[in-house]
Amino acid sequence: MRPLEDVRILSLEQYGAGPFGSLHLADLGADVLKVEDPGVGGDVGRYVPPFAEGEDSLFFETFNRNKRSISLDLSNPHGRKVFEDLVRESDVVYSNLRGDVPEKIGITYEQLKHLNPAIVCCSLTGFGMTGPRAKEPGYDYILQGLAGWMSVTGDPDGPPTKSGLSLVDYSGGFVAAISILAGLHAARRDGVGGDCDLSLYDTAMGLLTYPATWHLNGGFEPVRTRNSAHPSLVPFQAFEATDGWLVVGCAKEKFWQRLVVAIDRPELAQDPRFVDFANRGRHAAELLPILEAVFATASVDHWLSKLRPAGVPTGPINDIGQALTEEHTLARGLIVDTDHPRFGTVRQVASPVRFGTQRPEYRRAPSRGEHSEDVARSLGYDDERIAELAAAGAFGTNPAEGIS
Incomplete structure (x- = not known):
């Protein structure tokens, strides 16, 4: 059996x-049953452009x-x-x-415990169910x-900027998945949801993690950094090569020692201004222009060929297409296919959540109400x-929305 094959989630x-959030649980085998409101055409994700036709969208498939x-229809007493x-x-x-x-x-x-004392009710809302913004x-x-x-x-000279992906949404989904699993464990142990x-x-x-801790306890004021530099580790940032950008990170002293040798500047390791994290941080304005000038002399591939074998943490700054075709992406099986009646073969990224060696099976997203009759019959x-x-x-109200 798949890990969550004995779990049903009404979503x-x-x-x-x-x-x-529920996607990862479905990939692990949970029966995630989307309860879609016929009054609003179901999940609004079905209609998100640009790749959308009728009630099918690649956003929804994702x-x-x-x-x-x-x-x-939960507002209808019979639906309830x-x-x-x-x-x-x-x-x-x-x-x-x-x-x-x-x-x-x-x-x-x-409101539901009289029906099932062990039910776990997980609500992922914008601001929570309490507080002034609830x-x-x-x-x-x-x-x-x-x-x-x-x-x-x-950039320090630019406007405040959001992350390139909707990381609050996606992180919230992960938080929900973790909370659901914790609730399930407690409910099965205690019989109470x-x-x-x-x-x-x-x-x-x-x-906010450690910047919040630093602020709360030491008055630390985070700032935007040039070239996505780490707030406390130098060097750990993006560098421009002749044909693109790469990230180089010296999170340990041994990486700094390896870096200076790999870029043919071993004398930098002996410079008293750069001998350790503290000094490199104090003298970042002197060190970084030296490194930037070095990396600007050759291509990204050239520097990767020097740094990776030397054991220096590094990687190119890919675009989305490059990331999806990275050798490691393919080796890890991170691209999966489903068959869809409108879109044909739909390719998408796999869930990073895994357990054991059994690979998930992948099935296209459901059409609205597709399983209404099957579910009704399962209830007797x-x-x-x-x-x-x-x-x-x-x-x-429209038979096509539910069971014909």
Whole structure:
């Protein structure tokens, strides 16, 4: 069996952060059942351009492979009844909605524990379910600003800058996956579930890590650095070669000793200004121009051929295409394929989460409501009961949205 094959997750998820969290669990074998609202056309990720046609998008495929979908109107009492039947047979109710919404729609532990005392209710919201911003929507870009990320990102002479990827969203997804697994462990051990009150805001603040510790305890004020330089280790930054850029990092003294030999400047190691981390930090304005002038004399490949064999941490600054075709990317099996009726073969990156030697199997993302009938029958509903529920609007007002 796959690691999570005996786990069912009811997921009221949408867009990026929520689906990204459950994606890793689905790849590990969990039955992630997307509960999609027919009143709004399901997960908004289905419609994200530029690669979108109808209800299919490559954005949606990225975050929803290996999942199933049921169209269900929770505001309809009949749809609510189906949802409650599913809660009885599930392990987790997962959502990424605004902080005040989970309680409004009745998906907190207090509201569901009578159906299943061991249910784990995980809510990944923008700002959490408490606090002055609980009712506000939270988006990655806004949170990067609020949490101070943008103040330390970008060139010192440029404007505050967001990260190139939606790292608050994706990190929030990982936080949710970890919390779900912790909740599952506790529920199976104790027979009692509970709430996971998670937020993107908490995630962004938590990722401030050691700069926050330095500030709280020593008054440290982080600043933006030229060429993405590390705030305390010199040299550890991007250097420009004749045909591109590479990153060189001396996180240990031994790497500095190796670097100066590899670039044919061994005398730098004996210079009293550069003998250790502290001195290199104090004299960075003198050292870095020397190194920049050296790296500007040859190509990226030339320097990689010198530094990598010498054991100096280094790598090219790739574009996305180069990263996806890196030898190591392919060797690690990080590109996976699924078959899609509209897009044909869809290639995407694999989840980095792994256990054991068994490789995941990959299945395309579900069409909206694709598994509604299968799920209904798994609950013991016969044809007559399914027809009654469909007529009552449990699966949506348009038969095409739910069960035909």
